[in-house]
Amino acid sequence: MELLLALIVGALTAAGVYLTLRARTFPLVLGLAFLSYAVNLFLFAMGRLTVGQPPLIAAGAAGYADPVPQALVLTAIVISFAMTAFVIALALKARAEMGNDHVDGRHRP
Amino acid sequence: MNHWVIAPVLLPWLTAILLLLAGRASLGWRRRASVAAAIAQIGLALVVAEKVGGGDILVYALGHWPAPFGIVLVADRLAAWMLVVTAFLALFALLYAIRGDDAAGSHFHSLFQLQLFGLNGAFLTGDLFNLFVFFEVLLIASYGLLLHGGGRRRTRAGLQFVAVNLVGSTVFLFAVGTLYGVLGTLNMADLALKVAATPPANAPLVRAAGLLLFGVFALKAALLPFYLWLPAAYAQTGAPVAALFAIMTKVGAYGILRVYPLIFGAGAGPAANLIEPWLLPLALATSGVGMVGALASTHLRQQVAYLVVASVGSLLLAFGLDNASGIAAGLYYLPHTTFAAAALFLLADSIAHRRGELGDRLDPGSTVASAGVLGSLFFVVAVAVAGLPPLSGFLAKFLTLRAALAHPWLPWIMAVVLVTGLFGLIALGRTGSLLFYRALPPETPPAPEESSGLARELAPAVGLLLLVVGMTVAAGPIAEGAQAVADQLLQPQRYIQAVIAPGGMP
Numbered sequence: 001m002e003l004l005l006a007l008i009v010g011a012l013t014a015a016g017v018y019l020t021l022r023a024r025t026f027p028l029v030l031g032l033a034f035l036s037y038a039v040n041l042f043l044f045a046m047g048r049l050t051v052g053q054p055p056l057i058a059a060g061a062a063g064y065a066d067p068v069p070q071a072l073v074l075t076a077i078v079i080s081f082a083m084t085a086f087v088i089a090l091a092l093k094a095r096a097e098m099g100n101d102h103v104d105g106r107h108r109p
Numbered sequence: 110m111n112h113w114v115i116a117p118v119l120l121p122w123l124t125a126i127l128l129l130l131a132g133r134a135s136l137g138w139r140r141r142a143s144v145a146a147a148i149a150q151i152g153l154a155l156v157v158a159e160k161v162g163g164g165d166i167l168v169y170a171l172g173h174w175p176a177p178f179g180i181v182l183v184a185d186r187l188a189a190w191m192l193v194v195t196a197f198l199a200l201f202a203l204l205y206a207i208r209g210d211d212a213a214g215s216h217f218h219s220l221f222q223l224q225l226f227g228l229n230g231a232f233l234t235g236d237l238f239n240l241f242v243f244f245e246v247l248l249i250a251s252y253g254l255l256l257h258g259g260g261r262r263r264t265r266a267g268l269q270f271v272a273v274n275l276v277g278s279t280v281f282l283f284a285v286g287t288l289y290g291v292l293g294t295l296n297m298a299d300l301a302l303k304v305a306a307t308p309p310a311n312a313p314l315v316r317a318a319g320l321l322l323f324g325v326f327a328l329k330a331a332l333l334p335f336y337l338w339l340p341a342a343y344a345q346t347g348a349p350v351a352a353l354f355a356i357m358t359k360v361g362a363y364g365i366l367r368v369y370p371l372i373f374g375a376g377a378g379p380a381a382n383l384i385e386p387w388l389l390p391l392a393l394a395t396s397g398v399g400m401v402g403a404l405a406s407t408h409l410r411q412q413v414a415y416l417v418v419a420s421v422g423s424l425l426l427a428f429g430l431d432n433a434s435g436i437a438a439g440l441y442y443l444p445h446t447t448f449a450a451a452a453l454f455l456l457a458d459s460i461a462h463r464r465g466e467l468g469d470r471l472d473p474g475s476t477v478a479s480a481g482v483l484g485s486l487f488f489v490v491a492v493a494v495a496g497l498p499p500l501s502g503f504l505a506k507f508l509t510l511r512a513a514l515a516h517p518w519l520p521w522i523m524a525v526v527l528v529t530g531l532f533g534l535i536a537l538g539r540t541g542s543l544l545f546y547r548a549l550p551p552e553t554p555p556a557p558e559e560s561s562g563l564a565r566e567l568a569p570a571v572g573l574l575l576l577v578v579g580m581t582v583a584a585g586p587i588a589e590g591a592q593a594v595a596d597q598l599l600q601p602q603r604y605i606q607a608v609i610a611p612g613g614m615p
Binding site: 039 | 260
């Protein structure tokens with residue numbers, strides 16, 4: 001499970017970096033979204049991967065899931081969700097004002 | 110529990126909410142509320158500064174959860190120093206904005222107060238993840254402020270600014286996640302203890318996370334490889350926003366100063382002095398690149414933005430000396446450069462307004478209205494920004510060089526500080542002579558302006574200049590204060606004791 005999760009985080013990050021370096025706003029937005037997915041999974045995994053364990057003190061529990069990364073990832077999801085919405089709105093505004101979707105606003109034939 | 114610690118965070122937040130709820134109130138009312146909050150902010154910052162001035166470290170446990178389990182706000186001398194600088198800067202930026210720039214959109218004052226909320230929170234928090242959250246708050250507000258008023262160039266600069274900062278936030282989260290995964294805590298004082306006790310097997314991970322974090326702070330501070338976002342963003346946004354943004358690069362510098370002496374300082378075991386090999390060379394290079402940019406600029410606002418980049422170099426150079434007097438010199442330089450750069454942004458806007466279609470393009474044009482007053486002011490601000498005597502920029506440079514005397518890199522530091530100073534002088538001298546001396550006589554002499562309107566327009570810039578003059582006159586006490594901040598920073602065990610030990614609890 002660790003290997004699988006690590007591969008997913010790596011693949012998402014790689015895709016995110018590649019897309020963020022594109023010169024068009026739509027791939028840029030997708031890239032930023034991929035990066036935020038990758039970092040959310042990464043944060044989540046930092047509490048170690050556990051299955052079926054209680055996060056709070058319970059009688060007779062064999063072990064515990066770390067609740068802090070869950071709280072962190074929730075915060076991070078909220079922030080990245082809001083940011084993605086903002087970037088999409090901004091990209092649309094840029095498309096409307098500059099007449100094309102290049103991040104430098106350049107027209108290409 | 111000392112409630113003064115949280116007051117500088119709550120006041121702008123509540124004001125912003127109030128301004129949002131009162132969105133339909135008249136602009137005059139919102140302006141008054143915003144200015145009143147900014148003035149109260151100065152009072153609160155001074156109260157906090159007075160309370161921590163004796164060397165106490167005040168800890169405010171939110172929800173009464175003791176550190177390291179809950180989030181704490183920590184007011185020490187450094188936090189108070191930054192709070193005071195921010196509060197003064199905000200008031201003058203706001204006074205310039207209420208002359209009309211705030212009418213271009215409906216929520217300028219809410220965004221402005223939210224920006225202050227983010228800044229003050231970032232300075233006061235004692236938790237690394239909370240620092241990330243406050244960075245996001247101040248960034249979200251800064252996106253709105255940067256785009257305020259709209260326009261094609263501003264949108265383009267805003268898009269790039271947002272994209273760069275979102276990537277930076279992602280990297281911040283990776284660093285925070287790694288630190289939590291290895292050390293199991295995010296409280297800065299607790300992190301300092303845990304990093305010092307890291308087993309060698311985990312040391313590479315901790316070092317990697319620490320350097321990732323340095324990358325993020327370098328991005329916020331506009332340090333060399335990551336400075337490219339700054340000139341476009343600062344040159345295209347509105348003047349009061351650019352003036353307020355003079356503090357934004359200092360947030361990155363603050364992050365470096367907060368995290369590295371505390372968590373990755375001399376006592377951090379395998380991760381000790383983590384950024385020492387990086388900070389000084391990068392700062393020297395940033396100074397050089399910023400000044401070359403200032404020399405090559407074709408627009409006045411762009412030139413000021415590059416001067417901000419160069420000032421970041423000078424600031425982090427002082428911090429990079431890694432001794433108490435170097436940090437103190439940097440802390441003395443920080444308010445000076447913030448106020449001087451903000452004054453120059455405001456003045457550049459006033460000049461650009463009067464040049465008609467030329468705007469702030471550095472081409473010879475005809476004499477502007479009120480050239481005498483504007484030119485004299487430009488001269489004084491230029492003296493401050495270039496670091497010439499008698500103003501405080503010169504004193505800051507002197508303090509930096511004096512702190513560097515025993516440093517092995519002294520020849521490089523000396524050369525870069527003096528040569529970039531000369532470059533700055535040439536760049537500003539050329540701009541001033543182009544704007545005011547080589548100006549052609551206009552075909553129709555400009556109508557003399559009403560002196561009251563002119564006074565109101567220039568008052569914020571003059572106010573910022575007076576702060577710079579005040580820093581020069583009171584250089585002794587202020588430099589001593591900076592020294593006290595630096596001494597406290599280099600004794601991280603007192604910070605750790607205040608936060609973690611039961612003595613720090615209410």
